[in-house]
Amino acid sequence: MENKELIELALEARKNSYSPYSGFKVGAALLCKNGRAFTGCNIENASFSPTCCAERTAFFKAVSEGEKEFDRIVIVGGKGDSEPSEFCTPCGVCRQVMNEFCNEDFIVIIAKNQNEFREYKLSEILPLSFGKKILNTKERL
Numbered sequence: 001m002e003n004k005e006l007i008e009l010a011l012e013a014r015k016n017s018y019s020p021y022s023g024f025k026v027g028a029a030l031l032c033k034n035g036r037a038f039t040g041c042n043i044e045n046a047s048f049s050p051t052c053c054a055e056r057t058a059f060f061k062a063v064s065e066g067e068k069e070f071d072r073i074v075i076v077g078g079k080g081d082s083e084p085s086e087f088c089t090p091c092g093v094c095r096q097v098m099n100e101f102c103n104e105d106f107i108v109i110i111a112k113n114q115n116e117f118r119e120y121k122l123s124e125i126l127p128l129s130f131g132k133k134i135l136n137t138k139e140r141l
């Protein structure tokens, strides 16, 4: 699937954002290595801490459907209903969830629309990460 199509899916998912407290609407589209795509939006809560980000919604949907091999994710976010005017970078918790299921070559795309997007590797946005390899080794940094 092309980036443009994945961005369109993320923009569509953003419309379902449940964000009455922040008014900040986020959409994500996660592409599996086998070509399946899963979308997600942020889902807020009156008690605040149960809020789930769009990226984690997409990951948890995919993993719960049996997927564990991922290629890329697109993230779009901004205040209100109009097209995002800024790039929305993934929060630290979502980067950590990506790190659980993806290797350092996983691509994170932040987009405003189909023509304006930036692409990063997970290793660039989560350097010195903590992950399963550390738990399984006796080596120290």
Ligand code: THU
Pocket: 019, 022, 024, 025, 026, 041, 042, 043, 044, 051, 052, 053, 054, 055, 077, 089, 090, 091, 094
């Ligand atoms: N949010 C996301 O969905 N993804 C991110 O990576 C950043 C933050 C959501 C959480 C909350 O509903 C709103 O944006 C404001 O923080």
